[in-house]
Amino acid sequence: MRTLPEGLDLSRLCHAWIVERADGVTLGFTDHDRDLLVDGVTCRAGGGWSPGASEGGVGYAPGQAAALGVLDDAGIAEADLDAGLYDGAKVAAWRVDWSAPSRLVRLWTATIAALSREGRAFKASLAGPAAALERVAGRTFTRLCDARLGDARCGVTTAPGATCDKRWSTCVGVFANGVNFRGFPTSPGEDFLTLYPVEGERNDGGRR
Incomplete structure (x- = not known):
């Protein structure tokens, strides 16, 4: 007022x-x-x-x-x-x-x-x-890359029509650009919440 x-x-x-x-x-x-x-x-x-x-x-x-x-x-x-x-x-x-x-x-x-x-x-x-x-501040913690294909953070020189699904496997296998991957491919996903110990398996933290 x-x-x-x-x-x-x-x-x-x-x-x-x-x-x-x-x-x-x-x-x-x-x-x-x-x-x-x-x-x-x-x-x-x-x-x-x-x-x-x-x-x-x-x-x-x-x-x-x-x-x-x-x-x-x-x-x-x-x-x-x-x-x-x-x-x-x-x-x-x-x-x-x-x-x-x-x-x-x-x-x-x-x-x-x-x-x-x-x-x-x-x-x-x-x-x-x-x-x-x-305004967006900081970065999102996700398995997918948050760079745009061909921008300065990505560093890939793209051909017209090239696309990327922002996955680690695509970045490495298709573009050989793993060094510039801007995601966290080993971070736990939603499936981590449904995991539980199973008898007879090794429960040493190595399984997500």
């Missing part, structure tokens, strides 16, 4: 967006008809930045949004966009009382996940903070 600042005039509200790039450069934009100083950043009027369609996430879903804009050498320059300086940039959206910009409410924060261009126009796809929960 957001707490509104005391004295906020709901009839004089506008939007402001503050973009912080990874190289430390910070830019501000507003849909008001004049520049505003918001949270210590000068937000330019008519800077060519506006919100697009959004899809809010429920619970822990990341949610998606978009920002639309026009390239402007005084704001978002074409060369900076092409150089990737906005990749992963942080974006904060504010609701501001333009008559007293110190009275403001932060609506959301996001990260620029992808950028696309068409002529002088651009579209930034934004991902909310919960998007980090979808």
Whole structure:
């Protein structure tokens, strides 16, 4: 629940967006008809930045949004966009009382996940903070290889149409690539749970 600042005039509200790039450069934009100083950043009027369609996430879903804009050498320059300086940039959206910009409410924060261009126009796809929960961390402990055939971890130079079932026997027998196998072929499988001692057999741990 957001707490509104005391004295906020709901009839004089506008939007402001503050973009912080990874190289430390910070830019501000507003849909008001004049520049505003918001949270210590000068937000330019008519800077060519506006919100697009959004899809809010429920619970822990990341949610998606978009920002639309026009390239402007005084704001978002074409060369900076092409150089990737906005990749992963942080974006904060504010609701501001333009008559007293110190009275403001932060609506959301996001990260620029992808950028696309068409002529002088651009579209930034934004991902909310919960998007980090979808990142894969670590590796899965499984008998199968978790590399992709032909990638850097696999190291095999593949012919068109080649496939791999990610099994140890295939990696060794078909591709002679056992040294790069990225699975755990001797790990116990689900059948291990059903094993039990049998009279007359050697129960020395050698049977899975």
